[in-house]
Amino acid sequence: xxxxxxxxxxxxxxxxxxxxxxxxxxxxxxxxxxxxxxxxxxxxxxxxxxxxxxxxxxxxxxxxxxxxxxxxxxxxxxxxxxxxxxxxxxxxxxxxxxxxxxxxxxxxxxxxxxxxxxxxxxxxxxxxxxxxxxxxxxxxxxxxxxxxxxxxxxxxxxxxxxxxxxxxxxxxxxxxxxxxxxxxxxxxxxxxxxxxxxxxxxxxxxxxxxxxxxxxxxxxxxxxxxxxxxxxxxxx
Amino acid sequence: xxxxxxxxxxxxxxxxxxxxxxxxxxxxxxxxxxxxxxxxxxxxxxxxxxxxxxxxxxxxxxxxxxxxxxxxxxxxxxxxxxxxxxxxxxxxxxxxxxxxxxxxxxxxxxxxxxxxxxxxxxxxxxxxxxxxxxxxxxxxxxxxxxxxxxxxxxxxxxxxxxxxxxxxxxxxxxxxxxxxxxxxxxxxxxxxxxxxxxxxxxxxxxxxxxxxxxxxxxxxxxxxxxxxxxxxxxxxxxxxxxxxxxxxxxxxxxxxxxxxxxxxxxxxxxxxxxxxxxxxxxxxxxxxxxxxxxxxxxxxxxxxxxxxxxxxxxxxxxxxxxxxxxxxxxxxxxxxxxxxxxxxxxxxxxxxxxxxxxxxxxxxxxxxxxxxxxxxxxxxxxxxxxxxxxxxxxxxxxxxxxxxxxxx
Numbered sequence: 076x077x078x079x080x081x082x083x084x085x086x087x088x089x090x091x092x093x094x095x096x097x098x099x100x101x102x103x104x105x106x107x108x109x110x111x112x113x114x115x116x117x118x119x120x121x122x123x124x125x126x127x128x129x130x131x132x133x134x135x136x137x138x139x140x141x142x143x144x145x146x147x148x149x150x151x152x153x154x155x156x157x158x159x160x161x162x163x164x165x166x167x168x169x170x171x172x173x174x175x176x177x178x179x180x181x182x183x184x185x186x187x188x189x190x191x192x193x194x195x196x197x198x199x200x201x202x203x204x205x206x207x208x209x210x211x212x213x214x215x216x217x218x219x220x221x222x223x224x225x226x227x228x229x230x231x232x233x234x235x236x237x238x239x240x241x242x243x244x245x246x247x248x249x250x251x252x253x254x255x256x257x258x259x260x261x262x263x264x265x266x267x268x269x270x271x272x273x274x275x276x277x278x279x280x281x282x283x284x285x286x287x288x289x290x291x292x293x294x295x296x297x298x299x300x301x302x303x304x305x306x307x308x309x310x311x
Numbered sequence: 312x313x314x315x316x317x318x319x320x321x322x323x324x325x326x327x328x329x330x331x332x333x334x335x336x337x338x339x340x341x342x343x344x345x346x347x348x349x350x351x352x353x354x355x356x357x358x359x360x361x362x363x364x365x366x367x368x369x370x371x372x373x374x375x376x377x378x379x380x381x382x383x384x385x386x387x388x389x390x391x392x393x394x395x396x397x398x399x400x401x402x403x404x405x406x407x408x409x410x411x412x413x414x415x416x417x418x419x420x421x422x423x424x425x426x427x428x429x430x431x432x433x434x435x436x437x438x439x440x441x442x443x444x445x446x447x448x449x450x451x452x453x454x455x456x457x458x459x460x461x462x463x464x465x466x467x468x469x470x471x472x473x474x475x476x477x478x479x480x481x482x483x484x485x486x487x488x489x490x491x492x493x494x495x496x497x498x499x500x501x502x503x504x505x506x507x508x509x510x511x512x513x514x515x516x517x518x519x520x521x522x523x524x525x526x527x528x529x530x531x532x533x534x535x536x537x538x539x540x541x542x543x544x545x546x547x548x549x550x551x552x553x554x555x556x557x558x559x560x561x562x563x564x565x566x567x568x569x570x571x572x573x574x575x576x577x578x579x580x581x582x583x584x585x586x587x588x589x590x591x592x593x594x595x596x597x598x599x600x601x602x603x604x605x606x607x608x609x610x611x612x613x614x615x616x617x618x619x620x621x622x623x624x625x626x627x628x629x630x631x632x633x634x635x636x637x638x639x640x641x642x643x644x645x646x647x648x649x650x651x652x653x654x655x656x657x658x659x660x661x662x663x664x665x666x667x668x669x670x671x672x673x674x675x676x677x678x679x680x681x682x683x684x685x686x687x688x689x690x691x692x693x694x695x696x697x698x699x700x701x702x703x704x705x706x707x708x709x710x711x712x713x714x715x716x717x718x719x
Contacts, residue, residue, distance in 0.1 A: 083620055084497075084621055085497045086620070087497075087499060088501075088624065088625075091497040092498060093495045093497060097492065098492045098493065098655070099492065099493065099494075099556075100494060101430060101494075101495045102430045102495075102498055102499060102503065103430075105495075105498035121700055127563065134580075144615065145615025146613060147614070149611075149612055150612070150613075188498070193495075193558055196558060197558055200614075201558075203613075203614055203615075204562075207373070208373040208375060209374055209375070210373075210374070210375040211373070211375050211379075212374055282457075
């Protein structure tokens, strides 16, 4: 079981590397050519540059997920949601460590940020921004659902990533590479299924609960009353 | 050791509001001021203006009241700081004299940043625009002599040479050729990020100044020259802002803005000999540290990012320094005068095909002649020679040597 602390934001100080492109002008000291992304994958016949970039994107999604969980855990008014966000946030951080270890085992660099990872970070950071930039437009209850929706969207992608990795593992020949993949997938996929099902079920539960409740957020409803209402969600 | 701003408390933002009298400082004496004190004032005014404009843009992208209020408070403080810094400029310093100060900033700031820039592409971008700003100083110095009978060296004190760079008339490019590639935010050296943010703010301020002061004159030659060079500064803002990685979130950009202000006030503090102005840099440094803490709290709360993840453990230990860069500028002149831009790249102008959009754009804007050439011709007619201050010998580019001197 991974216990070390992963890098959540690769920087110059942590040794980040990236692939240069026409538009992205990477400091030459930090350039990582495509053939050095995950060389260990070449021996099993995979397009190692492509798969290395995908692993970097997956790792970035876990890192962004950790930030999302920290953010929503800080801002939620509901203690049950907060506990769950903290729990899943911790597990997400562990998944980042597992992916860092996997990349290292494949001869790659966990500090490498692939072009695909940049795109993922673009999506994920905008998803997180959407939970607060427009917070003035929504009431306290809706704000909780906005944050939960962000978690659901992030976990949907996360689950798809690990399911894809599981399928890729099955296609690999027996050997140490497959064993590394299988160990990572075996360690994580169950938790990802829990995360996704919890987010999906909780969204449905809270939606149904509000739909059948007489409590409505109106302009006359005081914020304190709505916060009290939110605090009571999921308490039974 | 460089400064670690997270280890310092600074002044809490709520304690930073100042009275009107605090915001109206005694200006420096334009006859006695160190030219590089003037350039420090110009630079830091531009840095504050950028921080204000950035904060306004951020605020326009959110309706979260708490966030908007925190931005509004920090922004009001930045606006007060801008008043203090800009208030150091004396009323008897004419817009044209201030302009010569702006171009001295552009030359010696850009050259210093280029000399210290580790990323070759960013270094090239700095060198490229350096030669253009260097030329603007020469054009404005001639306008100063032509209109006011002024001697620009009384402002620059020979610390910066005044002679042609890449001639302004050939700087006008198709807008598509002012767009550049950018650094990668994860891998960028913190020094490079600070360099780019600094030069974006400085060039933006120059653009704004010329946009607004170009009509201070009755003389068409002056109005025309300001219009022409203002458009080059707009090109330079396009050029430099392209170097920033757009991947960073609004919140991270806010933190990076505060960091840049801290680095620069700290830098100005290292060099300032005027004790009164030095105390302003010192106070503003403490204020910026307080503002950084607010930005870091917002980053932590809204984005779940611990500030230590993106704030370097220490800022660069080399202060941005205003000092002569004559040898450096001469070497860039000698080696890169012929460069132009083709898309994101810099290429010798002779490598551009005749059908390139550069030539079509040049033909369009220069169709009736260019004020930047007319001002030199007019000053030659009036003064019997053009104005130059070549302290290190003849111009390193033969074609740009003074025709009058060359005949002698």
